[in-house]
Amino acid sequence: MSNLSTQELETKFQQKIDANEYIEPKDWMMDKYRYNLIRQISQHAHSEVVGMLPEANWITRAPNLRRKAGLLAKVQDEAGHGLYLYSAAETLGISREELLNQLLTGKAKYSNIFNYPTLTWADIGAVGWLVDGAAIINQVMLQRASYGPYARAMIRICREESFHQRQGFEIMVTLCQGTAEQKAMAQDALNRWWWPSMMMFGPNDKDSPHSSDMAKWRVKRESNDDLRQRFVDRVVPQADFLGITVPDDKLKWNAATQHYDFGEIDWTEFHNVINGNGPCNRERLNARIKAHEDGKWVRDAAVAYANKKRKKAA
Amino acid sequence: MEQKDTQWPLWEVFIQSKSGQPYKHAGSVHAADKELALLNARDVYTRRNEGTSIWVVPAEYIVASTPEEVGPFFDPANDKVYRHPTFYEVPEGVKYL
Ligand SMILES: [Fe+2]
Ligand SMILES: [Fe+2]
Numbered sequence: 001m002s003n004l005s006t007q008e009l010e011t012k013f014q015q016k017i018d019a020n021e022y023i024e025p026k027d028w029m030m031d032k033y034r035y036n037l038i039r040q041i042s043q044h045a046h047s048e049v050v051g052m053l054p055e056a057n058w059i060t061r062a063p064n065l066r067r068k069a070g071l072l073a074k075v076q077d078e079a080g081h082g083l084y085l086y087s088a089a090e091t092l093g094i095s096r097e098e099l100l101n102q103l104l105t106g107k108a109k110y111s112n113i114f115n116y117p118t119l120t121w122a123d124i125g126a127v128g129w130l131v132d133g134a135a136i137i138n139q140v141m142l143q144r145a146s147y148g149p150y151a152r153a154m155i156r157i158c159r160e161e162s163f164h165q166r167q168g169f170e171i172m173v174t175l176c177q178g179t180a181e182q183k184a185m186a187q188d189a190l191n192r193w194w195w196p197s198m199m200m201f202g203p204n205d206k207d208s209p210h211s212s213d214m215a216k217w218r219v220k221r222e223s224n225d226d227l228r229q230r231f232v233d234r235v236v237p238q239a240d241f242l243g244i245t246v247p248d249d250k251l252k253w254n255a256a257t258q259h260y261d262f263g264e265i266d267w268t269e270f271h272n273v274i275n276g277n278g279p280c281n282r283e284r285l286n287a288r289i290k291a292h293e294d295g296k297w298v299r300d301a302a303v304a305y306a307n308k309k310r311k312k313a314a
Numbered sequence: 315m316e317q318k319d320t321q322w323p324l325w326e327v328f329i330q331s332k333s334g335q336p337y338k339h340a341g342s343v344h345a346a347d348k349e350l351a352l353l354n355a356r357d358v359y360t361r362r363n364e365g366t367s368i369w370v371v372p373a374e375y376i377v378a379s380t381p382e383e384v385g386p387f388f389d390p391a392n393d394k395v396y397r398h399p400t401f402y403e404v405p406e407g408v409k410y411l
Contacts, residue, residue, distance in 0.1 A: 027381045076361070083358050087342045096321040096344055153341070160362075302346035303322070309347065 017218050022148040025091040033217055037147055038092050040219065045085035046103045046110035052078045053287050054118040054280075055127060063121060070167045071124060077160050084153040091149045104289050112270065113196050115278030122175055122182075122189035128168015130190075130197040133235060136161045137227050138201070146218040169238065176242040187244045194247050198262075199270045201228040232260045324373040325351040327358075329365035337369055345370075 004012070009028050016023065023029055052075050059075065062068035086099055102108035113131055118124060139161065142154040175186040202208060202224045214220035232251075239246050250263035272278065322344040328337040340359045345351035351370040360368065379387055395401045404411050 024381065026378060073361075080358050080361065083343070084341055090324070090342075100321075156341075299322075299346075302350060306346035306350075 017146045022151065023146050024148045034092050036214060038089055038094050041085055041089040041150055042099050043109050045082050045089060046108055047114065048078045048082035048085060050110045050114045050284050050288060053284055054114055055124060057118050058121060058124050074164050074167060081157050084156055088149040088153045104292060106285055111200060112273045112278065113200050114284060115273050115280045116196050117280050120185055120189065122185040125168050125171030125175060125186065126189035126193040128164050129172050130193050130235065132161055132164040132168060134197050134200040134231050136165060137231050141221050144221065172242055176244060186242065190239065190244050191247045195265060198228060198265055229259055232262055236260050322346050325370040326373050326376055327355040328369040329359060330367040331365055333366050342373060
């Protein structure tokens with residue numbers, strides 16, 4: 001219907017974004033925008049889904065009913081987050097099946113953080129506190145991303161996330177106010193989860209290949225390093241409250257910048273885990289594949305039942 | 315039509331947050347039939363009492379206006395200021411109008 005040239009469409013598209021308006025599924029959009037968004041939203045969805053695995057690992061071993069109910073509700077929320085995000089990705093013209101295939105064949109990536117193991121109960125505290133804490137910082141930014149369905153999914157997700165972080169922090173508080181052994185467990189969890197959480201914000205700005213287009217399109221409204229700094233500034237006082245130590249000897253308050261200075265991330269480890277050599281990469285993928293295969297009879301039964309009813313009605 | 319596709323048909327979900335409020339689009343779910351669509355919508359979109367009532371509608375039955383025609387499509391309403399109360403003059407001192 002449109003008789004505008006591609007150049008004119010691109011200009012109008014960018015003007016709309018710059019005017020803080022939203023792009024909706026049927027609107028004209030650049031191919032590169034569509035492609036990058038499908039990649040980002042689906043990676044995000046996969047992360048929510050795979051992210052259930054390390055925590056689900058502790059549901060049956062939660063120390064009491066209060067903790068178990070909380071953890072179960074949190075993991076259920078993460079399933080919901082995955083579903084909101086798959087729906088958002090589908091509005092860009094990719095099918096649910098294709099998205100799942102990309103995950104199960106190992107073609108798609110998900111957040112590196114979920115390739116680390118949850119070894120003790122304190123890890124469930126650390127994950128809620130640090131991993132959900134880092135995710136919230138990223139997701140709050142995305143609530144105003146230019147793609148309408150993505151932004152709306154983020155608003156819904158952010159409303160649910162704060163409970164996740166609080167339940168994690170409450171676990172940490174309890175352990176840190178417990179016996180010396182419990183406090184050591186909390187410290188050990190912080191030691192293991194600190195750097196992987198810092199890595200969640202991605203490469204340093206100077207090495208971040210996808211950032212500039214996504215910034216121009218108002219998807220990434222703040223840089224990796226800025227978001228990481230916000231995380232450090234928020235979390236360090238919380239660790240101080242707990243009385244445990246962040247495993248970074250370069251970490252210190254800088255009165256001049258009014259921020260914490262911190263040490264360099266081990267980027268070799270980061271790339272190793274991305275490239276499939278983290279502690280749990282294979283285990284996570286296999287667990288997802290097994291869950292998908294084990295669920296096949298349920299999917300088949302639902303379809304058979306729906307078909308039968310349709311025939312009866314006809 | 316027979317379903318083979320394991321991703322199931324798509325349903326759009328509308329939720330009424332409180333009695334008396336209009337239904338608002340919340341998102342979508344996949345489900346094999348309408349009963350499952352309703353249950354999935356409940357589990358995905360109302361885990362914290364976000365709604366008192368849900369509609370699920372097969373996505374294929376939703377008809378939408380096209381963004382390219384936004385101008386001509388809504389244009390009939392553009393020059394009709396006389397549809398608004400502010401268009402009419404009320405004499406000074408007259409109340410309840
Ligand atoms: Fe989540
Ligand atoms: Fe979460």
